[in-house]
Amino acid sequence: MSFSHDEIREMFPEYLRGTLSGDMRNAVEFHIRDCPACRSELSMMSGVVSIDVPDPGNLYWATLPGKVAGLVKGKKERLFPLKSLFLKFIPAAAAFAILFVLLLTGAGRDRGYELHTSIGDPFRVTYLEQGDLTDEDIYVLAEKTEGGAFHSEPEDIMEYSYYGEFASLDSEEMEILYGALKTEQTKGGLL
C-alpha cells in the first residue's frame, strides 16, 4: 500500500509517540527512506518533541484538582445569592409587564364610568382648532349631537344664570346697578 506525502506526514505524531500500528510504522519508515523532504520533517519534529517540559512536581499534580474544584464551588456559591435575587425579581417583572400590556391595549378602559355616545372613543379623538372648522363642519358636528344640544346648551346656561341673578335684585339694587353701568358707559346685555 502506498501513501501520499501528506498521509505519511499526518502519521508522524503517532509515529514519534510509538502509538502507530506495525503496518503503518513500516509504511512510514519505507517512505522516509526514499523521501528526503519527509525524512527532514520527521527529523525536525523529532527534535521539537524532544524538548523537555519541566515537571512542576507531585505536590502540584496532587493539589491542582482539589484547588480547581474548590474554586469552582466557591464561585458557584458566590453567584447563588445573585441568582436567587434574580429569581425573586422574575414574578415582579412579569406582573409589571402584564400591567403595562393591559394599559397599552386599553383593557378595562370603561371600568367605573360610561362614555357618552356623542363623545365616542377618546383614544380616537381628533383635536381640531376652532379656526379649522367651516360652517359645514359645525353643521355636521351639530347634526351628530342630539338635536344640536352641543351649541344651545352653553347659551342656555349662561342666559339662565343672568336671569336668575337679576331676578334676585330688589328695585334699589337695580337702580344702583343701572347707575353704575351708565357711569362706566358700559353696555350690559339687557340695556
Next chain:
Amino acid sequence: MEDTSLVERYLDGDSGAIEELVVKYQKQVYAFVYRIINDAEEAKDLTQKTFLKLFNAIGSFRNEASFKTWLYRIAMNTTLTYIRQNRHRAGESEIQESIMGSQAGALSLVIKKEKADYLKKALAELPERQRLAVILRAYEGLSCRETAGVMGCSEGTVKAHYHAAVKGLRDILKEKGYEF
C-alpha cells in the same frame, strides 16, 4: 470514563467529576501551555486558569467537537490572552541559563541539549499561528482536523502554517549551523 459522561455528571451536580476531569488532563494542559509560553511558573497558573474557565463555560459545551479539542482551545486562548496582556516573550534567558548550567559530560549529550535549546528558541521566534500549529501537531499529537478545530481554521490553513513553521525552524537552525 468518557469525557462526555464526566461533563454530564458535573452538570447534574456531581462535583467529583471536576477532580476527575482535571486529573485526566492536567499534565497535557500544563505541557501545552508551557510549550507556548516557555515559563514553568506561568504555565502552572495558566493551567489552573484554563480549568476554571472550562468549568465556568462547561454549560455551553456541545458534543459537536471533542472535549479534548475544546479544552485545548480554551488553554490556547487563555495563554494567548495572557501573552498579549503581558507582552510576554519568554524563553530566551531561560535557554541561555540552561546552556550555561549544563554540566560537562558526554560531548554528544551537550550538543544534543544545545541543539534542543536552539530548537526551543527557534520555536519561540516563529509567528504565533505557526508555533501553535507545530505545538499541536508535533507535541500534542493532534491530527490536522483536530488542530484545525482548536485553532478555529481550516485543515488547509493548518497545513500551510505547519509547513511554513517547519521551513522557518530549519532556516533558523541552519543559521546556527545545525542541519536536519
